[in-house]
Amino acid sequence: MSPPPPSASAEQRSPLRRSPALRTGLSIAGAISLYGVSFGALSTAAGMTLWQTVALSALLFSGASQFAFIGILASGGTGAAALGASTLLSGRNTIYAVQMKALLNPKGLSRLAAAQITIDESAAVAMSATDPLEQRRGFWGAGIACYLFWNLATVLGALLGDVIADPEALGLDGAVVAAFLGLLWPRLKSLDSWALAVLAALITTLTMPMLAPGIPVLAAAVLAVVWGLASRGGRS
Amino acid sequence: MSLWLWVLAACAAVYATKLLGYLVPQDWLRHPAVGRISAMLTIGLLAALVAMNTFSAEQGVAIDARLGALLAAAVALMLRAPFIVVVLIGAAAAAGIRALG
Numbered sequence: 001m002s003p004p005p006p007s008a009s010a011e012q013r014s015p016l017r018r019s020p021a022l023r024t025g026l027s028i029a030g031a032i033s034l035y036g037v038s039f040g041a042l043s044t045a046a047g048m049t050l051w052q053t054v055a056l057s058a059l060l061f062s063g064a065s066q067f068a069f070i071g072i073l074a075s076g077g078t079g080a081a082a083l084g085a086s087t088l089l090s091g092r093n094t095i096y097a098v099q100m101k102a103l104l105n106p107k108g109l110s111r112l113a114a115a116q117i118t119i120d121e122s123a124a125v126a127m128s129a130t131d132p133l134e135q136r137r138g139f140w141g142a143g144i145a146c147y148l149f150w151n152l153a154t155v156l157g158a159l160l161g162d163v164i165a166d167p168e169a170l171g172l173d174g175a176v177v178a179a180f181l182g183l184l185w186p187r188l189k190s191l192d193s194w195a196l197a198v199l200a201a202l203i204t205t206l207t208m209p210m211l212a213p214g215i216p217v218l219a220a221a222v223l224a225v226v227w228g229l230a231s232r233g234g235r236s
Numbered sequence: 237m238s239l240w241l242w243v244l245a246a247c248a249a250v251y252a253t254k255l256l257g258y259l260v261p262q263d264w265l266r267h268p269a270v271g272r273i274s275a276m277l278t279i280g281l282l283a284a285l286v287a288m289n290t291f292s293a294e295q296g297v298a299i300d301a302r303l304g305a306l307l308a309a310a311v312a313l314m315l316r317a318p319f320i321v322v323v324l325i326g327a328a329a330a331a332g333i334r335a336l337g
Contacts, residue, residue: 172327196276196283204287
């Protein structure tokens with residue numbers, strides 16, 4: 001899958017403000033942003049300073065890894081354990097990065113920036129789009145919007161505590177579930193793709209009680225690679 | 237002070253996991269199998285993210301209002317609702333189920 005560079009006519013055909021992937025990216029950034037408030041509040045409650053909390057959101061920038069880092073410290077774990085868990089949890093970002101390199105192949109400084117904003121949300125929006133231009137807009141749009149919203153929300157939460165009502169009472173966890181299903185949906189066009197999706201979801205769910213958080217996604221990735229190799233062999 | 241060291245070390249380690257994927261040689265990505273695997277990975281990863289966000293809990297797995305959000309979102313998608321509407325319906329379903337107790 002090495003798409004040709006987007007042509008000038010594609011740019012004219014769909015102006016940036018009408019880009020579906022950009023809109024999708026902004027919606028998903030909105031859905032996750034209040035969790036940043038929770039993170040800021042929990043992080044300071046766990047004994048981190050304001051600047052340490054800000055550093056985690058600005059420099060580490062991977063929600064699950066950040067929550068794991070402060071969660072382990074809050075429950076009396078060592079700094080080394082917190083570092084290990086947050087790094088392990090970020091293993092799926094490596095897979096996303098390979099996917100993003102195949103789709104977008106950013107170079108030089110933009111590669112360094114792309115790496116920083118390679119997270120669940122930006123990768124999911126880019127993967128969900130089929131047009132190369134939309135993939136690029138989706139990745140950068142979702143990534144930058146998530147980065148800005150998440151960091152603003154973190155500062156807010158760290159300074160003010162959990163001022164905003166529990167994100168779960170507002171149904172924001174449901175919004176995140178719906179957003180990822182909405183990104184998967186256009187890809188479910190054949191019986192084959194449905195079968196793979198159901199199996200991947202099943203493996204993820206079944207391994208969640210056994211594996212560290214975030215690792216089940218890697219188990220699903222292994223399944224998908226095997227599936228890709230097998231179905232290629234079967235059809236060629 | 238030593239907490240700062242762990243914070244910065246974690247930031248560096250996580251950034252390394254992200255950058256690592258971009259350092260895969262371009263030649264590897266040109267292999268014909270890569271396109272096929274990439275398409276399957278997209279479906280597998282997105283499905284895994286759906287499952288993780290629906291069922292994850294502090295202790296393994298839980299079935300709660302998020303499953304209602306998933307089903308409501310699926311119905312909205314079958315009715316060809318736009319993405320933002322699907323997201324809002326997911327939020328409304330989860331909040332509604334919790335409010336009803």
